[in-house]
Amino acid sequence: MARTAGSHSQTTGPRVHDAALRLFAQHGFAAVSMRQIAAEVGVQAGALYNYTPDKQSLLFDLMRGHMDALLGERAARGGRGSPLARLEEFTRFHIRFHLARPDAVFVSYMELRNLSPENFAAIEGLRRSYENELEGILRDGVAAGLFAMQDTKIATLAVIAMLTGVTTWYRPAGRLSVDEVETVYWDMVRKTVAA
Amino acid sequence: MARTAGSHSQTTGPRVHDAALRLFAQHGFAAVSMRQIAAEVGVQAGALYNYTPDKQSLLFDLMRGHMDALLGERAARGGRGSPLARLEEFTRFHIRFHLARPDAVFVSYMELRNLSPENFAAIEGLRRSYENELEGILRDGVAAGLFAMQDTKIATLAVIAMLTGVTTWYRPAGRLSVDEVETVYWDMVRKTVAA
Numbered sequence: 537m538a539r540t541a542g543s544h545s546q547t548t549g550p551r552v553h554d555a556a557l558r559l560f561a562q563h564g565f566a567a568v569s570m571r572q573i574a575a576e577v578g579v580q581a582g583a584l585y586n587y588t589p590d591k592q593s594l595l596f597d598l599m600r601g602h603m604d605a606l607l608g609e610r611a612a613r614g615g616r617g618s619p620l621a622r623l624e625e626f627t628r629f630h631i632r633f634h635l636a637r638p639d640a641v642f643v644s645y646m647e648l649r650n651l652s653p654e655n656f657a658a659i660e661g662l663r664r665s666y667e668n669e670l671e672g673i674l675r676d677g678v679a680a681g682l683f684a685m686q687d688t689k690i691a692t693l694a695v696i697a698m699l700t701g702v703t704t705w706y707r708p709a710g711r712l713s714v715d716e717v718e719t720v721y722w723d724m725v726r727k728t729v730a731a
Numbered sequence: 732m733a734r735t736a737g738s739h740s741q742t743t744g745p746r747v748h749d750a751a752l753r754l755f756a757q758h759g760f761a762a763v764s765m766r767q768i769a770a771e772v773g774v775q776a777g778a779l780y781n782y783t784p785d786k787q788s789l790l791f792d793l794m795r796g797h798m799d800a801l802l803g804e805r806a807a808r809g810g811r812g813s814p815l816a817r818l819e820e821f822t823r824f825h826i827r828f829h830l831a832r833p834d835a836v837f838v839s840y841m842e843l844r845n846l847s848p849e850n851f852a853a854i855e856g857l858r859r860s861y862e863n864e865l866e867g868i869l870r871d872g873v874a875a876g877l878f879a880m881q882d883t884k885i886a887t888l889a890v891i892a893m894l895t896g897v898t899t900w901y902r903p904a905g906r907l908s909v910d911e912v913e914t915v916y917w918d919m920v921r922k923t924v925a926a
Contacts, residue, residue, distance in 0.1 A: 562844070566762030646841050649757070686915045693900055694893045694919055701892025720881045724889055728923045 551577050552587045553601070556594045561639035565595055565650045595647060596655040602640040603662035606633060610669055619677030620726070626670055627725045628718040630699045635714055641703050667692050674729060684731040695725055746772050747782045748796070751789045756834035760790055760845045790842060791850040797835040798857035801828060805864055814872030815921070821865055822920045823913040825894045830909055836898050862887050869924060879926040890920055 555576035559568045570591055574581040588594045613629065615622070634641050644659075651659060671692040677683030685691040699721060706717060750771035754763045765786055769776040783789045808824065810817070829836050839854075846854060866887040872878030880886040894916060901912060 564759040564761045564841075564845075566759045650759075686918055690912075690915050691919065693896060694916065697896025697899070698889045698893040701888060701896075704892070705888055717885075720885050721889065723881055724886065724923050727925060728919050730922060 548577065548579065548583075549587050552584065552594070553598060557598055557639050557643060560595065560598070560643045560647060565591070565643075565647045592650075592652055592655070595643075595650060596652075596658075598640065599644050599647070599651070599655075599659050600662070602637065602644050603659060603666070607662060607665060609633065610666065619673050619680055619682055622673045623670075623677065623683075623725065623729070624722055626673060627695075627699060627722045630696070631702055631718050631721055632714060634700055634703050635706055635717075638703055641700065645700075667696065670695065677729065682731055683729040685729055691729060695728065698724070698728075743772065743774065743778075744782050747779065747789070748793060752793055752834050752838060755790065755793070755838045755842065760786070760838075760842045787845075787847055787850065790838075790845060791847075791853070793835065794839050794842070794846070794850075794854050795857070797832065797839050798854060798861070802857060802860055804828065805861065814868055814875055814877055817868045818865075818872065818878075818920065818924070819917055821868060822890075822894060822917045825891070826897055826913050826916055827909060829895055829898050830901055830912075833898055836895065840895075862891065865890065872924065877926055878924040880924055886924060890923065893919070893923075 552573065556568070556573050559573060559576060568591075570584055571581045573591075573594070574584045577584070588597065609629070613625065617625070648656060648659065671688050674683055674685065674688045674691055678685065678688065702717060702721065706712075706714075712720070747768065751763070751768050754768060754771060763786075765779055766776045768786075768789070769779045772779070783792065804824070808820065812820070843851060843854065866883050869878055869880065869883045869886055873880065873883065897912060897916065901907075901909075907915070
């Protein structure tokens with residue numbers, strides 16, 4: 537479809553974010569210049585500063601956007617059913633959400649070291665919120681006698697690491713569909729925390 | 732102890748590797764110049780080329796050195812006992828080995844994208860060897876009726892991702908010792924693959 541809607545300024549913002557995400561994922565934040573991002577978008581370097589004050593803000597916006605999307609989807613779901621049903625929903629959601637955004641996942645994990653201290657604290661707070669939902673499910677399951685684990689905080693981080701690891705090997709053209717991958721991981725998560 | 736042994740050329744090689752690893756971990760491979768590495772070591776930029784032909788070779792040497800150390804330790808251990816005993820030994824070893832080398836682990840995972848295709852293939856081959864040991868333990872456990880899982884290859888990658896995740900949160904000054912962390916993870920791994 538021909539691009540007819542939206543003024544230049546309405547469409548350039550998302551294109552700046554897309555270009556920055558792609559370049560950061562490919563080369564790393566520190567190796568990418570504002571000039572390269574401008575060239576990728578097809579605007580003058582000076583014009584980029586209409587959309588973002590600097591590269592740090594761009595990185596922070598990308599990471600915060602990723603976490604906002606994650607937490608927004610969680611707010612719209614979850615919270616209903618038994619701890620086992622909630623854990624299954626969380627597991628399948630985590631795999632699906634992350635497999636759909638490989639560049640954002642990669643940049644969000646890799647580039648934490650390049651955030652300013654305040655920006656790092658803000659992203660850490662959002663990650664903590666996401667982890668807290670899973671830890672709440674695990675605690676409820678332990679209280680109900682359905683789950684057992686030595687440490688709910690470590691179990692939370694272990695399950696998230698196990699699930700996020702799928703992004704390092706999954707290929708859409710491979711032998712398994714996303715649905716099948718979800719089922720294989722759900723079987724493992726269920727056992728990991730079983731009473 | 733005062734540094735008395737070793738000529739200049741015998742000691743500079745390891746210092747080049749240490750400096751490169753530290754700088755790559757902190758800033759990312761693409762953002763670090765040979766000039767910066769030379770400055771960190773305290774030699775002229777030109778002198779660095781006595782130790783490495785280029786930055787790509789330096790990255791590859793670091794990653795191969797990490798995998799050689801890993802596989803060397805595995806060759807000296809493992810392989811004895813029941814699948815359950817071997818899985819416990821592997822789990823505890825993986826955590827201990829990786830917690831002792833946070834910079835090498837970080838660079839080895841983050842900078843795969845910056846390896847040349849031949850170097851990437853070589854590192855992938857070494858990683859495959861390591862994964863194959865764990866997959867062999869899981870297969871033996873399944874054959875013995877001790878373990879059960881839908882897919883031994885995915886279970887291998889899931890267990891490794893879960894265990895390596897410990898490097899993202901563990902702090903030596905925290906509430907748990909490495910021994911205690913190993914025990915918490917072993918409890919989860921054991922259950923993840925249980926029949």
